[in-house]
Amino acid sequence: MNFKRITILSGHYGSGKTNIAVNLARELRQQKPRVAIADIDIVNPYFRTKDSEALLQKEDIRLICSPYANSNVDIPALPQEMYSVTDDRELYSIVDVGGDERGALALGRLSPKIAEEANYDMLLVVNCYRPLTRTAATTVEVMREIENACRLKFSGIINNSNLGRETAPEDVEHSMAYAGELCRQTGLPLLFTTVARELYEPLKNKIPHLYPLELQKKL
Amino acid sequence: MADKVLMKGNEAIAEAAILAGCRHYFGYPITPQTEVAAYMAKRMPKIGGTFLQAESEIAAINMVYGVASTGKRVMTSSSSPGISLKGEGLSYLAGADLPALVVNVQRGGPGLGGIQPSQSDYFQATKGGAHGDFHMIVLAPDSVQEMAELTVRGFELADQYRMTAMILADGTMGQMMEPVSLDFKFRDPVEKPWAVTGTGMKREHNIINSLYLKPDLLEKTNFDRFERYKVIEENEVLYEEYKMEDAEICVAAFGIAARVAKNAIDQAREQGVKVGLIRPITLWPFPTKAFAAAAEKVGHFLSVELSMGQMIEDVRLAVNGKAPVSLCNRTGGMIPLPEQVLDAILSIHNGGAK
Known part of the structure; x- marks a missing residue:
């Protein structure tokens, strides 16, 4: 991918942002010497970027996250280091925003500087198998709520439609009509469609811009 | 191909409740468990339902009492400390014989404890949960699919027996995402002639109350209620047996602990150890007969729990001294790894169990 200095991932909660964020950060690190992944999720209590801490450390990717992530401190705390994202202009960042408009509120704190520098992408991660974003219309609703909350506009879409471990190649193919309709309604480009690595081979000749994901988490 | 959706356990409970006809949700x-409320807040206004964030858990459970009195399907959800706050209301619902669904997505305790998963509210859920002689039907899902299915079942059982059904889940069940089919088979709705719906000048007033001025009448009501409980114990027990056919060791586990246990059992079987699982799906009524039957052929039981050992007491009562019952546990928000359970199984197999 052709990265701007700041890449923001946002969308409905449970759409797969955190996993994609870790994958993109690893790709970005191949291109740039100083890379950070900033977890500013104030919504999700479990399943955080911090779960991938060891991997990120090994690959020399800086993890910016609340010191209370994965602890019992149940407050919507943001990491003070998050200002590195806007203030350190040598640093390339992937910003993992919490789900929905409630999660996007936290991003609003950084929006003025992000908008002023104007060297960012904000990508909408979508999964048409999530109950509240099953159609393009309901997804656009979520998208507008996020934009209003964080005061930034989306610049592209990542189609991460999946059914977890039960995802069949047809499920991904079936989602392409939804992704196309979403692009039509929003005027945004579909940057890529993400699939688990084992689905990459059967689909690579059928779906353009297919992006194989390494799944970071397991239960 | 996908008739399924990918849901968090908490969302699955909320959507299943809506599909089961619940149009009234009160919570804090x-x-x-917050996604249950968040989902309801998004969905209820669109389908003519009521989502109300009450000023406290105590207020929410009493709103449940109010709606339940009218015979409508109603629910609340919370996590451990919040369920304790609802305790008084649970007792009043029982005393007034009102059907309701209450969801407990457990977290570590006691006290404020923590936000990580736990099963340490087993005693609270299965032994009444508040003052007075009463039970709740307690359903323990072990997948997001069961979160949905048992929610529907909970409403139906609550209506049928005029009592509270509780979904006893835990943080992992609430937060994890799995594909779910929402294609349910619903039972026919139950008539509710007792409901407070207005007499229309055609019948006597219905009165919903848990106060009895005469102790002998209160005693009779309690005896009658426990006769109903006996019917439930006879007819509504749910459990799953896993690889029990030739088992010499029986693991007892519910919810997330059962998933971990199945992993461990598969690994132990690869090493030639004959071990199986009884997974209670209803914690009350407890599958006493299944454990008693297993005790006739199994040499050792192992209760795997995310608590200091609570269900183990019911296992011991069911086994009735016929075989030793050991405990393998983590608590305070920690989850046992399959390796820990495997070690416990192997230790029993090699004759070294505590």
Whole structure:
């Protein structure tokens, strides 16, 4: 991918942002010497970027996250280091925003500087198998709520439609009509469609811009 | 191909409740069950339902009492400390014989404890949960699919027996995402001639109350209620047996602990150890007969729990001294790894169990 200095991932909660964020950060690190992944999720209590801490450390990717992530401190705390994202202009960042408009509120704190520098992408991660974003219309609703909350506009879409471990190649193919309709309604480009690595081979000749994901988490 | 959706356990409960006809949700946010309320807040206004964030858990459970009195399907959800706050209301619902669904997505305790998963509210859920002689039907899902299915079942059982059904889940069940089919088979709705719906000048007033001025009448009501409980114990027990056919060791586990246990059992079987699982799906009524039957052929039981050992007491009562019952546990928000359970199984197999 052709990265701007700041890449923001946002969308409905449970759409797969955190996993994609870790994958993109690893790709970005191949291109740039100083890379950070900033977890500013104030919504999700479990399943955080911090779960991938060891991997990120090994690959020399800086993890910016609340010191209370994965602890019992149940407050919507943001990491003070998050200002590195806007203030350190040598640093390339992937910003993992919490789900929905409630999660996007936290991003609003950084929006003025992000908008002023104007060297960012904000990508909408979508999964048409999530109950509240099953159609393009309901997804656009979520998208507008996020934009209003964080005061930034989306610049592209990542189609991460999946059914977890039960995802069949047809499920991904079936989602392409939804992704196309979403692009039509929003005027945004579909940057890529993400699939688990084992689905990459059967689909690579059928779906353009297919992006194989390494799944970071397991239960 | 996908008739399924990918849902968090908490969302699955909320959507299943809506599909079961629940149009009234009252609650107060608490991690790790907040998505139930968040989902209801988004969906209820669109389908003519009521989502109300009450000023406290106590207010919410009493709103449940109010709606339940009218015979409508109603629910609340919370996590451990919040359920304790609802305790008084649970007792009043029981005393007034009102059907309701209450969801407990458990977290570590006691006290404020933590936000990580736990099963340490087993005693609270299965032994009444508040003052007075009463039970709740307690359903323990072990997948997001069961979160949905048992929610529907909970409403139906609550209506049928005029009592509270509780979904006893835990943080992992609430937060994890799995594909779910929402294609349910619903039972026929139950008539509710007792409901407070207005007499229309055609019948006597219905009165919903848990106060009895005459102790002998209260005693009779309690005896009658426990006769109903006996019917439930006879007819509504649910459990799953896993690889029990030739088992010499029986693991007892519910919810997330059962998933971990199945992994461990598969690994132990690869090493030639004959071990199986009884997974209670109803914690009350407890599958006493299944454990008693297993005790006739199994040499050792192992209760795997995310608590200091609570269900183990019911296992011991069911086994009735016929075989030793050991405990393998983590608590305070920690989850046992399959390796820990495997070690416990192997230790029993090699004759070294505590």
